[in-house]
Amino acid sequence: MNTFLKTSRFLTTLTAFLLLPAALLPVGGLAAQTAAETVQQALEDLRSDNPETRRGGVMLIAKYPGQEETMKALLKALEDPEPAVRRAAVVSLSENAPRIQPAQARILLRSLEDPDPEVRLGTAAWLPQLTLLALRNSGNRNPPITDGLRKAIEEPLLAALSDSQSLVRLKAVESLRYLRWRLPTDPLLDLMQDPDPEIRLQAYPVLSSVLTAGEFAAGALESGPDPDHRVRLALAETLATQPAPETRPLLQELAGDARSEVRWRAQAGLFLLSPENGLPDELHSALMEKEIDRGLLFRLFNAIRSLPAESGRVLAASLLEADNASTRARAATIWLRTFSEPPPSEGLLDLLADDAPEVRQQALHFAATRPALVAPATLFALPENPFMDVRLKALDLAGSLPGEDQARLALQLLLDTEPDVRKAALERIAHLQPAGWPGLLRASLRDPSSRIQRAAAAELLENLGDEGRRIAGDFARDHPDQPIASWIRERLRSAP
Amino acid sequence: MTQPLPLFPLLCLFLLSSPLLTGQAPDTLAPDDELRVVQLVEGDPLQRNHPAGLPSLLSEIARSTPFAFSPDPVFIQSFADPRLFESPVAYVNFADRSDWELSAAELEALRTYLNSGGFLFIDAGINSEFLREDARLGQRHSFADWEVTPVIAEQMEAVLPGRTFEALPRSHPIFQGFYNRLPDPESLPEAIRDYVVNEKWPRGSYSAMALHTESGRIAVLATPIIALGWGRDRFGRWSSPISFRVRESAEGMDERLRAAASSGPSFESRREDGSRDIIYTQPPHVPAWVQEPDGRWRVFRYYHGPEISEFAHQFYTRLGVNIFVYLLAEGA
Numbered sequence: 001m002n003t004f005l006k007t008s009r010f011l012t013t014l015t016a017f018l019l020l021p022a023a024l025l026p027v028g029g030l031a032a033q034t035a036a037e038t039v040q041q042a043l044e045d046l047r048s049d050n051p052e053t054r055r056g057g058v059m060l061i062a063k064y065p066g067q068e069e070t071m072k073a074l075l076k077a078l079e080d081p082e083p084a085v086r087r088a089a090v091v092s093l094s095e096n097a098p099r100i101q102p103a104q105a106r107i108l109l110r111s112l113e114d115p116d117p118e119v120r121l122g123t124a125a126w127l128p129q130l131t132l133l134a135l136r137n138s139g140n141r142n143p144p145i146t147d148g149l150r151k152a153i154e155e156p157l158l159a160a161l162s163d164s165q166s167l168v169r170l171k172a173v174e175s176l177r178y179l180r181w182r183l184p185t186d187p188l189l190d191l192m193q194d195p196d197p198e199i200r201l202q203a204y205p206v207l208s209s210v211l212t213a214g215e216f217a218a219g220a221l222e223s224g225p226d227p228d229h230r231v232r233l234a235l236a237e238t239l240a241t242q243p244a245p246e247t248r249p250l251l252q253e254l255a256g257d258a259r260s261e262v263r264w265r266a267q268a269g270l271f272l273l274s275p276e277n278g279l280p281d282e283l284h285s286a287l288m289e290k291e292i293d294r295g296l297l298f299r300l301f302n303a304i305r306s307l308p309a310e311s312g313r314v315l316a317a318s319l320l321e322a323d324n325a326s327t328r329a330r331a332a333t334i335w336l337r338t339f340s341e342p343p344p345s346e347g348l349l350d351l352l353a354d355d356a357p358e359v360r361q362q363a364l365h366f367a368a369t370r371p372a373l374v375a376p377a378t379l380f381a382l383p384e385n386p387f388m389d390v391r392l393k394a395l396d397l398a399g400s401l402p403g404e405d406q407a408r409l410a411l412q413l414l415l416d417t418e419p420d421v422r423k424a425a426l427e428r429i430a431h432l433q434p435a436g437w438p439g440l441l442r443a444s445l446r447d448p449s450s451r452i453q454r455a456a457a458a459e460l461l462e463n464l465g466d467e468g469r470r471i472a473g474d475f476a477r478d479h480p481d482q483p484i485a486s487w488i489r490e491r492l493r494s495a496p
Numbered sequence: 497m498t499q500p501l502p503l504f505p506l507l508c509l510f511l512l513s514s515p516l517l518t519g520q521a522p523d524t525l526a527p528d529d530e531l532r533v534v535q536l537v538e539g540d541p542l543q544r545n546h547p548a549g550l551p552s553l554l555s556e557i558a559r560s561t562p563f564a565f566s567p568d569p570v571f572i573q574s575f576a577d578p579r580l581f582e583s584p585v586a587y588v589n590f591a592d593r594s595d596w597e598l599s600a601a602e603l604e605a606l607r608t609y610l611n612s613g614g615f616l617f618i619d620a621g622i623n624s625e626f627l628r629e630d631a632r633l634g635q636r637h638s639f640a641d642w643e644v645t646p647v648i649a650e651q652m653e654a655v656l657p658g659r660t661f662e663a664l665p666r667s668h669p670i671f672q673g674f675y676n677r678l679p680d681p682e683s684l685p686e687a688i689r690d691y692v693v694n695e696k697w698p699r700g701s702y703s704a705m706a707l708h709t710e711s712g713r714i715a716v717l718a719t720p721i722i723a724l725g726w727g728r729d730r731f732g733r734w735s736s737p738i739s740f741r742v743r744e745s746a747e748g749m750d751e752r753l754r755a756a757a758s759s760g761p762s763f764e765s766r767r768e769d770g771s772r773d774i775i776y777t778q779p780p781h782v783p784a785w786v787q788e789p790d791g792r793w794r795v796f797r798y799y800h801g802p803e804i805s806e807f808a809h810q811f812y813t814r815l816g817v818n819i820f821v822y823l824l825a826e827g828a
Contacts, residue, residue: 035757045748056746059795060756063784087687095798118685125801167802201731230731 039067046073051082058085062092065099075107083116090122097129105133106149112156112172117165124160124171131157131175145181154183161187166196173202176210185211189219197228204235213244220250229259236265240296243269255280268300275303279315288322301330305337313338317347325356332359336366345378352382352390364393371400383412391421395428407434414440419449426452430459438471445475445484453484461491530558531824534580535569536588545589545635548727548735553816556726561674561821576601580609585823589723590620591631596647598655606655610715615823621648621718622703625763626781633781638720639741640696640703641765645718652707652716659707661718663768666701670714671815673822675700679810683803688742692807696742702815703768713826717819725812738808743786743794753785753793760784 033041038060045057058077061070074096077089090111093100100108108130111123123130134153136143143149157179160172173191176183188211191203208216226232236254239247247269254266264286271279279287286292287300304315312334319331332351336343351363367374374397382394391413398409406428413425426444429437441464444456460468473492476485533554537544554565569587572579575598580586586609590596598606610616623634624641642663644652649661664670678700681689707716727735760777767773771789778784785795 033755033757035759038752038756041752041755045752050747052747056749056752059744059746059797060749060752063756063778063795084687087685091797091799094800118687121801121803122685122799125799125804170802198733201733234731 035064035067039064039069043069043073046077051080051085054080054082054085055088058088058092062095065096071096071099071101071104075104078108078111078114078119083119086111086114086116086119087122090119094122094126097126097133100130100133102134102136105130106152109134109153109156112160112163112168120160120163120168121165124163124165124168127157127160127171128175128178131178135178135180142180150181153179154181158183158187161191166194166199169194169196170199170202173199173206176206179210183210185215189215189222192219192223197226197231200226200228200231201234204231205238208238208242213242213246217244217247217250221253225253225257229262232257232259232262233265236262236269237293237296240265240269240272241299243272245273248273260286265296268296272299272303275307279304284318287319287327291324292327294326297326297330301334305334309338320347320351325354325358328354328356329358329362332362336362339373342373342375342378345375345381348374348378349381349385353385353387357387357389360387360390364390364397367397368393371397376401376405380409380412383409383416388418388421391416391418392424395424403432404434407432411440414444419447419451422447422449422452423455426455426459430463433464438467441468442471442475445472446479446482450483453482454487457484457488457491461488530564530566531585532566532583533569534572534583534586536572536575536586536593538573538593541571544592546721546723546727546735548729549723550587550726552728552735553723553726553813553820556813557817557820561817563821563824565820574599574602575606575609577605580605580614581612584614585820586614586616588616588618589635589721590618590623590645590648591635594631596651598651603651603655610656610709613713615714616652616716617819617823618648618652618716618718619723620721621645622705622720624720624765624775626761626775626777626783629781635721635724637741638722638724639765639783641720642703642705642768642770643766644705648718656707656709656715659709659715661705661707661716663770664704664706664717666698666768668701668704670704670717670822671699671701671818673818673825675814675818679807679814681807684807685799685801685804687744688740688797688799691742691744692740696740697811700811700814700818714823717823722812722815725809726816734805734809737800737802737805738812740799740804740808741783742797742799744797745792745794749795750793753787753795756785758784 042057042061042064045053045060048054048057054077058074061067061073064070071093074089074093077092078086080086080089090108093108108123111119112127114120114123131153135149157172157175160168163169163172169191176188188207191199191207194200194203204220207219211219220235226235232254236251236257239251239254243251251266251269251273255263255270257263257266260282264280264283267280267283271277271283292300304312307315316331316335316338320328320335322328322331332354335347336351348363348367352360352367354360354363367378379394379398379401382391382397385391385394394413395406395410398406401409410425410428410432411434413421414429416422416425422444426441429440441456441460445453447453447456457472460472462468464471469492472488475482476488476492479485533550535541535544535550541547550569551567554569555567557563558565558567570579570582606616620631620634621644622641623631623645624637624639624643627633627637627639628645644661653660676699678693678697681693684692702719702722704717704719706714706718709715724736725734725738729735758776758778760779760782762774762776764772764774767789773789774787775783776785776787783796785793787793
């Protein structure tokens with residue numbers, strides 16, 4: 001064979017090898033098997049009389065989820081007479097959860113009724129995902145609920161809810177929120193008296209969404225105060241999140257709880273139901289001192305907003321000193337919104353000087369959108385504000401003042417420590433041209449910041465006509481060593 | 497240059513006044529005596545990884561040991577921040593910093609800090625090869641390996657020239673400083689109980705690498721991620737579930753795995769004694785089986801479930817407590 005042919009055959013072989021799908025490349029271990037061959041060996045092991053060999057087959061085949069026989073073989077292994085094999089099959093299936101089809105998930109759910117506790121526990125470990133999977137049809141996330149589908153899911157789930165192992169019950173409770181039909185009420189209400197507090201803790205929030213408010217409240221009242229304070233806290237939090245008139249007696253009971261964190265949450269629920277009754281002191285203290293869940297905070301302030309203006313203003317004002325910035329910001333929004341005449345200057349200035357940017361932003365937004373409600377005295381105090389974001393906005397907020405007042409404000413800001421603020425002030429002075437403006441711009445040519453020097457020079461040369469150019473030229477001549485002088489000279493030379 | 501606080505005397509003073517040595521009940525420490533931990537986070541601390549992790553662990557240490565830690569860390573963005581010297585213990589999660597090239601100021605500050613008695617704990621400072629592509633992978637997988645992530649090794653060895661990271665043996669007292677055993681394994685599935693107790697975390701040990709000072713004190717400690725096991729929510733429940741990766745075998749498995757087809761890359765991981773495992777993966781980045789140094793082959797199995805998660809959280813919390821208690825006690 002000539003060299004050309006040899007080379008050509010070699011290249012053909014090499015190309016074919018490189019084009020083989022990666023899954024078929026026999027790169028593992030010493031021997032040269034394809035994935036299909038390894039799977040065939042695992043299937044052989046699954047037919048062995050030796051349970052240990054079958055268990056090995058279950059573990060090995062799980063590593064090849066892409067092979068057609070894999071899922072079928074693993075599901076069949078769930079019926080193996082040997083518990084160790086069934087346990088291994090459940091773990092192997094959970095390793096391949098993304099590949100499981102809805103019909104296969106429904107078969108797998110039957111393992112919740114397996115006589116072996118470890119099989120039931122292993123299945124329960126991923127029960128919420130399994131329930132979701134079982135609820136789907138191929139390509140359809142929300143298939144119609146047929147009797148068959150309902151039976152396939154409901155029966156094992158109800159069995160799991162009363163399993164002797166609390167961890168199985170726990171995962172079954174977690175899965176309840178995915179069902180789109182009503183389960184029988186009694187087994188659900190039983191969960192409120194489950195001996196395991198972790199299950200009651202998990203159950204209350206879930207049950208509030210699968211039972212009606214009346215059923216939920218009646219069941220919880222009948223169960224009596226839970227001995228575990230975390231469960232009572234979860235209950236109070238759940239009720240405060242979605243208070244309904246039917247839950248009022250339950251909220252009233254919890255509002256007298258021995259634990260403060262339970263009481264104030266229950267009080268929040270009662271306040272949301274009837275804001276006109278006022279904010280209880282303990283809830284007020286919680287708002288002043290604690291970091292409150294954002295959703296609850298939002299609802300509480302919505303309720304405050306629904307109050308008549310005067311009561312809303314008083315309540316909001318009392319929360320302006322809260323420790324938490326989110327609370328202060330929401331209180332500020334409502335407090336400002338209640339005014340139809342300018343609010344007290346001192347109050348507005350306090351908000352503008354708040355440490356939290358979100359509070360200052362609320363005050364700035366108010367001043368920008370309702371300029372008629374901002375007293376000039378407030379605006380003239382802004383140059384003293386400790387925060388640059390506020391001082392930077394001062395001139396924009398003063399846009400409706402007479403020109404001379406704006407110029408006075410700009411003059412104050414020209415002495416600011418921040419170059420950005422001085423630059424804004426300089427531009428406003430150039431625009432307004434108040435008495436003495438040439439001197440101000442000339443002084444700015446000696447500003448410590450080169451950016452301000454450049455801005456002042458640009459205003460003089462580009463926007464202030466012959467007089468501006470004259471002032472700049474004189475400055476460059478009188479101070480030839482100043483860095484800005486050469487820039488001015490260059491500009492004057494290149495001017496038309 | 498930063499003027500360091502003398503950390504050894506500070507720590508000794510704390511310990512001398514602590515109930516550990518005075519015999520007082522732990523809850524008699526006044527809040528002013530609270531120890532703070534410095535935590536390095538690049539950018540917004542609210543965006544850090546496992547945000548509930550360290551505060552929960554510090555609360556647990558304060559609850560169960562005489563060390564009255566404040567649950568609130570002092571956040572710094574750079575090791576050059578003088579607040580580094582406010583605590584004898586600094587903590588950083590490897591993924592909370594994107595660029596691990598330390599500036600000259602940081603190198604110097606950290607050197608001064610470590611030489612003055614400070615400790616640096618780099619959580620997720622060990623990332624096996626298959627996790628190095630993306631720092632986020634190392635936040636979810638805690639793979640036992642005794643090789644520090646190369647950039648950490650390089651930078652820390654530049655902080656303490658002449659010193660190199662060494663594997664901490666399983667028998668090291670850091671793993672038994674406060675708790676000296678694993679949580680009760682009875683709740684674990686039978687199939688994995690022995691493996692967890694005898695191989696995965698024997699006597700509560702873990703893969704850890706340490707950089708020692710010349711005096712032999714641990715200055716820097718690196719482990720695979722453990723903060724994922726510390727966090728609790730306001731109800732005291734663990735913040736995130738944890739699964740187990742265990743090695744299993746069955747009759748004839750050696751022969752099967754030796755010949756099995758693998759479609760993912762393989763990589764090596766280092767054991768405590770320096771020997772190597774060869775790990776075969778299946779896409780995406782999932783260790784599938786392993787060839788062990790003694791020639792044995794085993795398959796990786798993934799176990800989920802509340803009982804597993806509970807055990808893992810208890811273990812990681814005990815491990816965290818042991819590490820902090822050991823570091824403080826050793827420093828004294």
